[in-house]
Amino acid sequence: MLAFKNVSKSYRLKGIKKTILSDFTFEFPTDRNIGIMGKNGVGKSTMMRLIAGTEPPDFGHIFRAPRISWPLGFSGGFNGSMTGIENIRFVSRIYGQDTKRVIEYVTAFAELGRSIRLPIKTYSSGMKARLAFGLSMAIDFDVYLIDEITAVGDEDFKKKSQAVFQDKLADSQIIMVSHSPTTIKQYCDCGLLFEGQTIRFFDDVADLLSAYADLNRR
Amino acid sequence: MKLITTSDLLSLQVRVIASLVLREARATFGTSPFGYVWAIITPTVSVALLVFIFSLIGRQPPFGSSLALFFATGILTLQFYTELSNKLMTVFDANRALLTYPIIKDVDTLIARALLIAATYAMIMFIFYAALILLGLAPLPARPEHLVAAFLATWFLGLGFGSLNAIIFSLWDTWGQIEKILTRPLFFVSGIFYVPSQLPPQAREVLQWNPVLHLVEWFRHGFYSNYNSTILDIWYPVSIGAALFLLGLAGERFFRKARF
Numbered sequence: 001m002l003a004f005k006n007v008s009k010s011y012r013l014k015g016i017k018k019t020i021l022s023d024f025t026f027e028f029p030t031d032r033n034i035g036i037m038g039k040n041g042v043g044k045s046t047m048m049r050l051i052a053g054t055e056p057p058d059f060g061h062i063f064r065a066p067r068i069s070w071p072l073g074f075s076g077g078f079n080g081s082m083t084g085i086e087n088i089r090f091v092s093r094i095y096g097q098d099t100k101r102v103i104e105y106v107t108a109f110a111e112l113g114r115s116i117r118l119p120i121k122t123y124s125s126g127m128k129a130r131l132a133f134g135l136s137m138a139i140d141f142d143v144y145l146i147d148e149i150t151a152v153g154d155e156d157f158k159k160k161s162q163a164v165f166q167d168k169l170a171d172s173q174i175i176m177v178s179h180s181p182t183t184i185k186q187y188c189d190c191g192l193l194f195e196g197q198t199i200r201f202f203d204d205v206a207d208l209l210s211a212y213a214d215l216n217r218r
Numbered sequence: 219m220k221l222i223t224t225s226d227l228l229s230l231q232v233r234v235i236a237s238l239v240l241r242e243a244r245a246t247f248g249t250s251p252f253g254y255v256w257a258i259i260t261p262t263v264s265v266a267l268l269v270f271i272f273s274l275i276g277r278q279p280p281f282g283s284s285l286a287l288f289f290a291t292g293i294l295t296l297q298f299y300t301e302l303s304n305k306l307m308t309v310f311d312a313n314r315a316l317l318t319y320p321i322i323k324d325v326d327t328l329i330a331r332a333l334l335i336a337a338t339y340a341m342i343m344f345i346f347y348a349a350l351i352l353l354g355l356a357p358l359p360a361r362p363e364h365l366v367a368a369f370l371a372t373w374f375l376g377l378g379f380g381s382l383n384a385i386i387f388s389l390w391d392t393w394g395q396i397e398k399i400l401t402r403p404l405f406f407v408s409g410i411f412y413v414p415s416q417l418p419p420q421a422r423e424v425l426q427w428n429p430v431l432h433l434v435e436w437f438r439h440g441f442y443s444n445y446n447s448t449i450l451d452i453w454y455p456v457s458i459g460a461a462l463f464l465l466g467l468a469g470e471r472f473f474r475k476a477r478f
Contacts, residue, residue, distance in 0.1 A: 052320040056474055065222060070318050077318030082244060093237035094321055096230070 002051070002068075002143065003027040007060035009046060020046050023060070024199060026192075028175070030066075035184040035205065036177045037212045038194025044177045048147050051175060066142030066173075067095075073136070073152065075128040080121035084112060084131055087120060088138075095139050102138045109134035109164070111157070126152050137164050144168070146176040149183055181209050234322055238330035239337075246334070258341050261301075265293050265346065272411060280413045282442055287356040290346060291437040292410030295372055298339040299430055300401070302376025306331060307383040307394060310477065324477075325470060328384060332377045340369065356441070364440035371452070372433045375459035381466030388477050409434045415448040422449060429455040 004026045010019040020043030028034060036044050049055040052068055070077060078087045085103060092102035107116055110130040112123075120128065129152040136144065153161070169187075178184050184191065184205065191208040193200050195215055202208035247253030269289045279285040306328060313327040350356035359365050386393045408430045414422060425431055426449050435450040 054317055054320050058475060068320055070320060074318065077315055079241070079245065079315075082241075086241075086244060090237055090241050091319065093240070094234050094319060096233050 001027070001030070001063055001065045003063045004050075004057075005061045005063065007050070007057045007062060009043075009050060009057050011046075019197070021050075021057070021199070022197070026199075026201065029190065030173065032190050033169070033174045033176070033188045035188035035191035035208060036175065036194070037179070037184065037191060037208065039215065042194040042196075044194060045147055048145050048175070048177060052145055067140075068143045069136050069139075069141040069145050072144055072146045072149070073129050073133045074147075075120075075125075075132040078120045078128065078132070081119050083119055084110075084116040084123070087131070088135060091135055092139065097139055102135070105138040106131065106134040109137065109160075130157070133161060137168060141172055144172055144174045146174055146178075148178055149176070181212065185209060230321070231326070234326050235330050235333070238316075238322070238326055239334050242330055242334050257338060258345065261297060262342055262346055265290060265297065268293055280411065280416075281438070281445065284350070284355045284357075287350055287441060288438075289411060290350065290356075291441060292408065292434050294339075294343055294346060295368075295434045295437050296404060296408050296410060296430060298335075298343070298369075298372050299376045299379075299433065300404070301339065302332060302335055302373065303379045303383055303397075303401070305335060306377070306380025307387045307397070309380075309384050310388045324474075325467070328381055332373070332380065335376075336373045339373075343369065359441045360443035361440045365437065367452070368433060368436035368440055371436065371455050371459065374463070375429055375433065375455050378459040378462030378466060382462050382469065385466055385469035385473060389473055404428070404430055407431065415446070425449070426451075429458045 004021075004024050007021050007024045008019075009021045010017055012018075036047060038044050046055070048071060050057055050062060051064075052070065053062070053064055054070075077091075079090075082090075085107075088103050088106050089099050092099045110116070110127075110133075112127055112131065115123065115127065116131075120131075123131070133152065152158075174187060176184065176187055188208075189205050191202050191205060193202060193208055193211050193215070195211075200211070202211065243254075247257050269286045272289050273285040279288050281288055309328050309331050310324055313324075316322050316327060317324070347356065347359075351358060383393070383397060387397075407425055407428050409425070414425055414431060414435060417425065432450055432452070432455045435445075435447045436452060436455075438445045439447055439450055
């Protein structure tokens with residue numbers, strides 16, 4: 001179960017209060033892929049952090065039973081002075097995975113060659129993203145969080161990522177933030193739309209997309 | 219979908235903390251095996267130096283026949299405590315990036331760092347005291363079980379004060395400077411180079427409020443068969459440690475939102 005119960009969240013920056021959620025109650029469907037849309041700065045990324053549990057709500061409760069990923073492809077959790085292997089080992093340990101299997105999988109997938117034994121601070125951003133993506137794929141999550149899918153690597157790598165990801169979708173669910181109607185349509189079958197102060201759930205992705213288009217026209 | 223059981227949560231907690239200890243060890247000591255050796259040698263040598271200087275000035279040892287043992291019980295204990303209260307202070311800031319992984323929480327990083335410091339100091343103390351005994355500078359401990367208990371109590375007090383430090387520091391970073399000034403006198407009021415029981419009653423009256431003094435006395439009680447401290451109350455540092463740790467945890471919960 002992944003559910004928000006009477007959740008409120010706001011930020012106060014330089015005296016200006018910005019409300020993201022107020023008394024929001026919602027139970028996420030467990031067998032569907034959910035898109036989250038809305039204009040810039042309405043709080044979609046905050047919503048992702050609340051779902052992941054990396055940030056607490058001001059009021060209310062978030063019930064979270066499934067194993068939820070960190071935002072796909074995000075490499076901010078890596079320790080720069082540790083090598084690729086060491087970072088992989090750490091993450092697979094905290095998630096209780098077979099360390100050897102994960103290292104083999106990520107090494108083969110990320111195609112970093114011998115760089116995998118060098119400190120992460122020597123990596124380019126593309127290399128880091130490939131490592132982070134491979135690592136999220138190596139661990140079995142129930143829910144994958146995606147904050148704007150960003151394709152990394154060359155054509156071959158993109159194709160490979162796509163294939164692996166499609167494969168994952170058979171057993172896992174995704175919750176995705178995106179501005180792109182094409183991406184949402186490709187991956188999601190229902191969704192939430194941030195419209196000013198309210199958040200609306202759409203059971204059908206086509207309705208979500210047309211409401212989003214209306215929102216942008218206004 | 220099934221709910222998570224308590225035993226699952228506990229094993230998750232243990233797994234996360236164990237991984238963090240390993241990572242912290244790697245980050246602190248580097249990749250070379252000498253990193254860890256250095257981490258143990260540096261404090262050992264600095265204590266040895268202090269003991270050496272004291273014994274140069276040295277008159278008769280304040281208690282027992284070994285000046286080195288007497289000072290070591292004081293300095294090593296204080297250093298272990300100080301290391302905890304200092305290093306834990308910055309733990310939340312240092313590990314901010316790790317919170318990217320939803321599975322890791324602030325308190326895990328705190329416990330992990332405290333465990334690593336405990337392991338390091340257990341090693342340091344073992345080497346130091348074993349060396350003193352082998353060199354004939356110290357007798358075998360009279361009450362080894364009390365040494366273990368005193369070590370655990372020192373860890374607990376350091377963890378308590380360190381976690382409270384971590385909370386205050388995360389809300390107000392000037393605290394780092396203030397804490398340094400406030401704890402500077404500990405070197406003089408913790409009974410490192412005198413026997414607290416031999417002080418005039420007025421002095422004892424004041425000094426007995428210092429929990430670190432009790433820990434130093436506890437270590438000596440463990441080593442000497444006839445130390446007969448009139449001050450030592452083993453429950454005092456333990457209760458202070460428990461109170462501070464609970465206060466620290468409550469602070470973590472209470473100010474959690476303020477830290478984001």
